[in-house]
Amino acid sequence: MPANLFDGLRILDLTWVGVGPFATKFFSDHGAQVLKIESALRPDGLRTMHPAAGGRVGLNRGGYYANRNSGKLSLGIDLGRAEGQALVRALVPLCDVVVSNFRPGIMDRFGLGYDAVRALRPDVVYACMPMFGEQGPYREFAGYGLILGAMAGTTALTSYDDGVPQGTGTNFSDHVPNPVHGAMAITAALLRRARTGQGEAIEISQLESSVNFIGPALLQAAAGASGEPAQAPVAPQGVYPCRGDDHWCAIGCTTEAAWPALADALDLPPEARASHYRKAQARRRDAPRLDEWIAARTRLHDKHELAALLRSRGVSAAAVNDAAEAMADPHLNARGHWVRLPAMEGEGDAAYNAPPVRYLGEPQIPMRRAPRLGEHTRRICRELLSMDDAAIERALAAGILFET
């Protein structure tokens, strides 16, 4: 009986950079053996970017790379060489899942298209994650995640009153919608295979996956309806200035009792207690005036103290934490969200995010750090490809294999 979710599962992981590695991390964090194929000639761009250990970049110092690739095994292979492609194809029969996020056509060029892979492993779950889909008028277009938020609608919808698109400030599509939908699809296909014995070919178009996170807005546009929600909105709600430079508190009156509690806690002017403000609609209509009253008071408070005070009165509130404050936050630490694991190379350790979902009442599988490039080349070649040491040395010397 399996203990971890994916004990015994093996994944051939040809993903890189943002969305793909975050999807395969779900499997590596829960017991699967994830074989990450990497080339030293074209390493994953995140490996060599800042932030880097000690502020010095290198192949095995990238913090963003590390956080996305916990628990995976790195196999350094030059996929540009026929011999390298042959080695990867030799791994296919041993793998349950083959996943990539290359541009359309690249996997075919490596001899790893779906038909080729299925010939080697008939029940394979084969997943690709192209930006705009394998087919369609944009299939040749550059697939950088940075433009995806704009293409998928969230940038336009996130704006101040002036309507100028602002966006979320991060490549949000790479962090939630796409990797999570991707991991879901692979797991669903594996579940179906457990029941039927059949594999599957899955396409997760990053654009199509991302727009589902603005699904209600799309339906409203289809209906020609306005964007106003039908149910009682949170009112008032906003991000209000607190004491000090660039310190803020987010507040939201999510219940009927919250508004009077907020008025009381902040000692708002008597007009705030007018009876018509018991209705959310009236509060929303007068939002600018209410916001002025609130901001005039919040300015006097430290953001953390204010959030704690309002929470104690039943009002939804939180300080706008920066990353350092989030990492020091008592609640997130009590939840075990921040995990320290050894650095990929050298001394010291590094901060990782724990998975945001846990399984209670069962042993928590310990997270493992991300791999150095080619760290497991020799081991995989010996254990899975039955190569002897001499053959491995020859392949390393010829630049077909890499290790660091």
Add this chain to the structure above:
Amino acid sequence: MTAAALPLEGYRVLDLCEGPRAYCGRLLCDLGAEVVKLEAPGGEPGRGQVTARMPLAFHFLNAGKRSAVLDAEGDAWPAPLDSWLDGCDVVLEDIEPGSAREPFRQALRQRLAPDRVVWASLTAWGRDGPLAGAPASDAVLLAHSGLLSLAGHPRRPPLPAYGDQAWLSLSAFAAMATLGALYRRALGGGGAQIDASAVEAMAHSLENAPQFVDLEGIVRRRTGNRTEAATGVFPCADGHVYLFTAMGGTIFAWDALVRWLEDAGTPGAAVLRDACWADAVWRRTAEAHRSFEAVFTGFTAGRARQALFEEGQRRGVIIGAVNTPSSLLSDPALRSRGFFRPVALPGWGELDFPGSPYRFAGVDVRARGPAPALGEFTTAATQVN
């Protein structure tokens, strides 16, 4: 189970989630599960007025589900629901610790077989920790997690993302975790108890900000809609485009961009051939911002968003359209790929429903119908009572 069946065909999911957290059950429903939404007699708040047509957001979040009404104050489960529960595989609930619904949650846990059921709790802060059970809204979760600090103009307040991203993220992570547990169960494992928290889903989405703090002592701040002079949002004739030319000190496709502007006879384009544009540090100065904006917006002002996107991409420029929901409805790629699937929504007519986030070659994953009428699963039982 036939080979053409959906992955979750035959699975039963009891879904207590309200509002945006209903997205979790929606995802499982599209994958083939029978999802019964359990509601109080007045219906969940997302329905709005029960007598009016259902809000579109409610349709999106609950497409294809059934609806059962249970008066939690009452004694017994209505007959059809009671026997259905015997075969229940998954429970999705959003009952915050310490809430008035906790006794009901306990009663439900006793009703079901713990060694078989995959039980997913979708809460704001998690089931334990100092803030468990504290009030929460989407923006508050974005704030506490650190994500809100990265969004918005540097000299204006931090700007919460549109559209309940914290709650939707929580829902998607919970669906992923539920599928993982069902996979394990299919291979001989037992049930599972899943604790999913929205604040952690958001803290998990801080990009490289935690590592900038940890490895380099740098706290990332919000930069607005341009990260440097030539990367970000720029206006055009009918909206905006997103241009990407630099990240982390590396410049991308600069020559292609300059050539595009020169070929169009753009005034001032020659300035962009200057050596200073290879300097990532200079590109962050106010002077660089002004200089590039003057040239580029001179080019884009008279051109449409979609044309700029397609022509730029064909020339090797990394550019995207800043799409609105309306422009997405007519996007050539989404249309030619048949992404939108018509669904008849009572009171609204047949509407283009967004397609699934993923396509399976062997089966058709899609929204399976409109959101359910209140209590349609238990109507017969309530009439008898």
